[in-house]
Amino acid sequence: MNWTLALPEIALAVSGMAILLFGVLRKEESGFLASMLAIGALLLAGVLMTATGAGHAYDGQFVVDPFSVALKLLILAGAILGVALSVDYNRAEGIGRFEFPVLIVMATVGMMVMVSAANLMTLYLGLELQSLSIYVLAAFARENLRSAEAGLKYFVLGALASGLLLYGMTLVYGFTGTMDFARIATGLADPMQVSAGLIVGVVFILAGLAFKISAVPFHMWTPDVYEGAPTPVTAFLSTAPKVAAMGLLLRVMIGPFGHLLAQWQGLVVLVSIASMLLGALGAIGQRNIKRLMAYSSIGHMGYALIGLAAGTVSGVRGVLVYLAVYIFMSAGAFAVILAMRRGGRAVEGIADLAGLGRSDPALAMLMSVFMFSMAGIPPLSGFFGKLYVFLAAVQSGMWTLAIIGVLTSVVGAYYYVRIIKVMYFDAGETGFAVRPATLSIVAAGSGLVTLLFALFAAPVVAMAEAAARALLG
């Protein structure tokens, strides 16, 4: 058995437990040190990933291929950004405990297992490990009523989604007799084997996973959890877990259920259109920037789903490029949101950004880059993300999806540009408190990636293409 294929996950889990022990044994507050160790562990996992080969392991329950490697790199990047963003905020808010980075590390292990799943049971355990860690993180500021409410709400609705997913999995297991992705795929190659019960199972699995990427109609939790959870958790929630859940959705739908494309395609198209519309329209009336980001993320997942709906190599490539672009835009925007502190506490209103163009031109400039990029203005990275998914839709003849996508982008541009207008043209209060170095570094780094994506788009797209070929191959 080739157990070394899971070496990055094993190393990450062991270092997570080591950090936990370190934090428990060390008497004084060790949030900062634990965070640094967590970043080190995540980097170590990234290095180990380049050293491991490819193939199946653990009785075919675990697979490493270019697709999983590409997604794991994105997940690790998202997790590192998440930990980096949390350090100063947590200390300022008095929640700088060492369990925070430990939980992020554990969630990352779960996410890496999710995208490497080659069996329904592996899928479920990875998903639960990730979700359970994030439920706790959402309620991490336990003295804060809204944070506790966010954690509870996410937990209850997440348990419901897990129930839907498990029900779908039992149906699929009952009708195919196996949990193994490859064996399900070969079993379903014969159209005579496809029964109504199996389709119901696939729909339930799709619903359970749609909840995790907060696609309409399973999005209800998103604005409340985004608003209530501590901001670094929201930042983390909108990057790595989205990548993992989307990767899992791609792997499950294209892998074992690839032969049922005709059956689930319409459903994904519907979910995608609904998400794009709600993301564009729901955000317009928002005053809280975290709620606005929640609707924005619903919309972005709608765009990414266009690639899945296409179900082709170029579609999967489009989703991967979109995710790669999205985590940096999102992390950067949240770095700016985290810098919004005034009078010793965080402010979250969009109106609080007024006058930022004069009081802090660098921060305002970075936020403009992220907002323009999310709106999909060339030559920023968000444009390329949208370009590749729309391209895939057009190539598969799904003109409706592409047209609706372009139209909702135009509507969405309104509220992104409104933030820029507030920053530069509205008279506002005095500037924000001096921002910590970590936020500046994350914001500037993400800003550079977003701004200069066109320069290194070719290798990213090539990598996404290789990953997509591995999945569909």
Next chain:
Amino acid sequence: MIATAAFYVFAAVLLGSAALVVSARNPVHSVLFLILAFFNAAGLFLLAGAEFLAMILVIVYVGAVAVLFLFVVMMLDIDFTRMREGIQRYAPVGATVGVILLVELASVFGSWQLLPQSASLRGAVAPGAVSNTAALGDLLYTHNVLLFQLAGLVLLVAMIGAIVLTLRARKASRRQDISRQVAQRVEDTLVLVKVGLGAAVTEAEFQRPLPEPAVAAAEPHGGGHGHGGTHAAEVR
């Protein structure tokens, strides 16, 4: 022959102790008979070749569940005679439910048709030459080791979560630190002050300030310091 005899012994004791569980007047006796019933059921499992189930029954049900029952019965002050008062009132309803259940079971088992090979299939509980336990262990720790470890991680995260969300460092708790008490030396707690003949000890002569009353009360009065003679003793 011996197996048949053992089966009847186990079965008879099982039924007898199960009846006593519900009819014993003393609840503690009920729990003890329950434990006896579990042991005999485990014996029956052993006879059927399911040694893993037998072990689990003893470990989980006798080791944990029955002991828990015992604790509950002993700790909660439940008046069992009052609980039995309504037994005559509820007996008709209970009997009706029981009869319906019996009729249903009879109708199911009356039409039940056994496969001709069922006897031989039942005999092959263990797959191949390995025992039950080895087969389960193989499944759990070899084929599904990844899932097993992941489940362990999920439980760890649940534990971390429970602690993170509920544990509060209580300032008011008075912890007894044995090692600190043992490591106390006389010089740490006792100040010897020479008192002149006929003179009193004034507060200025103490080398350390007096401890706060609350803290002083929290300190255990151990460590073997005495009051006596002409020495004024100060308990730190």
